Every structure is written in C-alpha cells, then in structure tokens.
Amino acid sequence: MYLGGHPRQAGGYIGSDWRYHAGMGATRGIHIIWTTYGTWLPGDPRGHWSALFDLYGRLKQAGHQLNLPDVDTYSRARSLMKESSKTLSVDEMRIAADVLGSYIAPELSGVGGDDRPICRACAIEATHVHLLVGPVHQPIGKFVGRLKGTSSSTILRHSNNAGRNRVWTAGYWKVFLFDDEAVNAVAQYIEAHNTRRERPEAPYPWITPI
Numbered sequence: 001m002y003l004g005g006h007p008r009q010a011g012g013y014i015g016s017d018w019r020y021h022a023g024m025g026a027t028r029g030i031h032i033i034w035t036t037y038g039t040w041l042p043g044d045p046r047g048h049w050s051a052l053f054d055l056y057g058r059l060k061q062a063g064h065q066l067n068l069p070d071v072d073t074y075s076r077a078r079s080l081m082k083e084s085s086k087t088l089s090v091d092e093m094r095i096a097a098d099v100l101g102s103y104i105a106p107e108l109s110g111v112g113g114d115d116r117p118i119c120r121a122c123a124i125e126a127t128h129v130h131l132l133v134g135p136v137h138q139p140i141g142k143f144v145g146r147l148k149g150t151s152s153s154t155i156l157r158h159s160n161n162a163g164r165n166r167v168w169t170a171g172y173w174k175v176f177l178f179d180d181e182a183v184n185a186v187a188q189y190i191e192a193h194n195t196r197r198e199r200p201e202a203p204y205p206w207i208t209p210i
Contacts, residue, residue, distance in 0.1 A: 038085030
C-alpha cells in the first residue's frame with residue numbers, strides 16, 4: 001500500500017518490529033496507516049507496497065517496496081475479496097476515534113505506570129487512518145492489532161453493517177521516526193488531512209500536539 005504524497009523524510013525507517021531498531025537511536029515517533037477493507041488493493045492504480053502476481057496467481061515481484069499499478073494483480077485481488085469494500089460513515093469514524101482514544105495516553109500520564117503511547121496527530125478518513133504516536137512499549141504489531149481489532153468489532157455492531165464481517169484490510173503500514181524533524185513533518189502531513197476537510201488540526205481530545 002502506498003499513500004500518494006506521503007513524505008519519506010530523513011530519519012524515517014520502514015521496519016517490522018520495534019526491537020530491531022536499537023542501533024538506529026531512540027524512536028521518536030511511529031507513523032501508522034491502515035485502510036478500510038477493499039479500498040486500497042494490491043495493484044492499485046495509485047501505487048502500492050504489495051507483491052505482484054500474474055493472472056494465474058504466480059508471484060512476479062516481491063512486496064515491501066513501492067510497486068507501480070498492475071492490472072493483473074489488481075484484478076486478482078478483487079476476485080479474492082470476501083465481501084464488498086467498506087467506506088466509513090461519519091458515525092463510524094466517530095466510533096473509531098472513541099476506540100483509538102482508549103488506547104492513547106494523555107500527556108504526563110506515564111507517571112502512574114501508564115504504558116499507552118502519546119498521540120501526536122491523527123486523521124480518521126472514510127477509507128483509511130493515519131496515526132502518529134510516540135514510542136510504543138510493546139511489539140508494534142500487538143499494539144496496532146488491538147486498535148484495529150477493537151475498533152472493527154465496535155464498528156461492526158453499527159446498524160450499517162448487518163451481515164458484514166470486515167471493516168479493515170489485513171495488515172498495516174508503518175514508519176519508525178528517529179528525529180524531531182521527521183516527526184514534525186509527519187504531524188503536519190496528518191494535520192493537513194484534517195484541515196482540508198475543515199476539521200481542526202487535532203480533532204480529538206486524546207491528541208497531544210507537538
């Protein structure tokens with residue numbers, strides 16, 4: 001998955017687990033992105049980070065790198081979808097925000113042993129989520145899994161979703177950030193998502209802006 005226009009700043013590193021980055025200095029922030037089901041498929045015309053396949057499902061090119069649009073891969077991905085794509089309603093975006101907020105720490109809460117990370121920026125869109133958090137004191141996959149799993153279960157209880165089983169696409173995209181310049185750049189990028197839709201830069205009370 002590639003989100004067009006995203007800044008690859010100095011100090012950013014796309015990685016798989018927080019434990020592997022000790023040699024790169026302290027993590028200053030993590031930019032996490034995930035999409036709603038079926039709205040950013042492998043082979044997408046906007047570009048993507050997924051593997052490429054031919055019409056027979058045979059691997060053509062590995063993922064975990066920026067791949068250009070690919071008609072065969074996109075068609076295969078659409079054929080494998082288990083249900084229709086999902087676009088969040090305004091109510092569902094609010095539900096997602098409430099759930100995410102329960103996993104985010106307010107400023108200075110750590111003095112009480114609170115291991116929740118501080119959020120520096122967040123934008124919840126109809127088709128994807130951007131989240132910028134401080135250091136996460138657990139494997140990042142476990143943290144994101146809780147965010148996605150709990151919010152998905154809660155959203156699926158909405159009356160819009162009778163018979164639906166999926167809200168989010170499997171997986172997520174992340175960049176580990178190791179300097180303040182990179183963190184600031186990502187925060188501004190996410191805040192711009194909100195302001196261009198006439199929302200405040202920090203629209204949720206659990207955000208602690210830089």
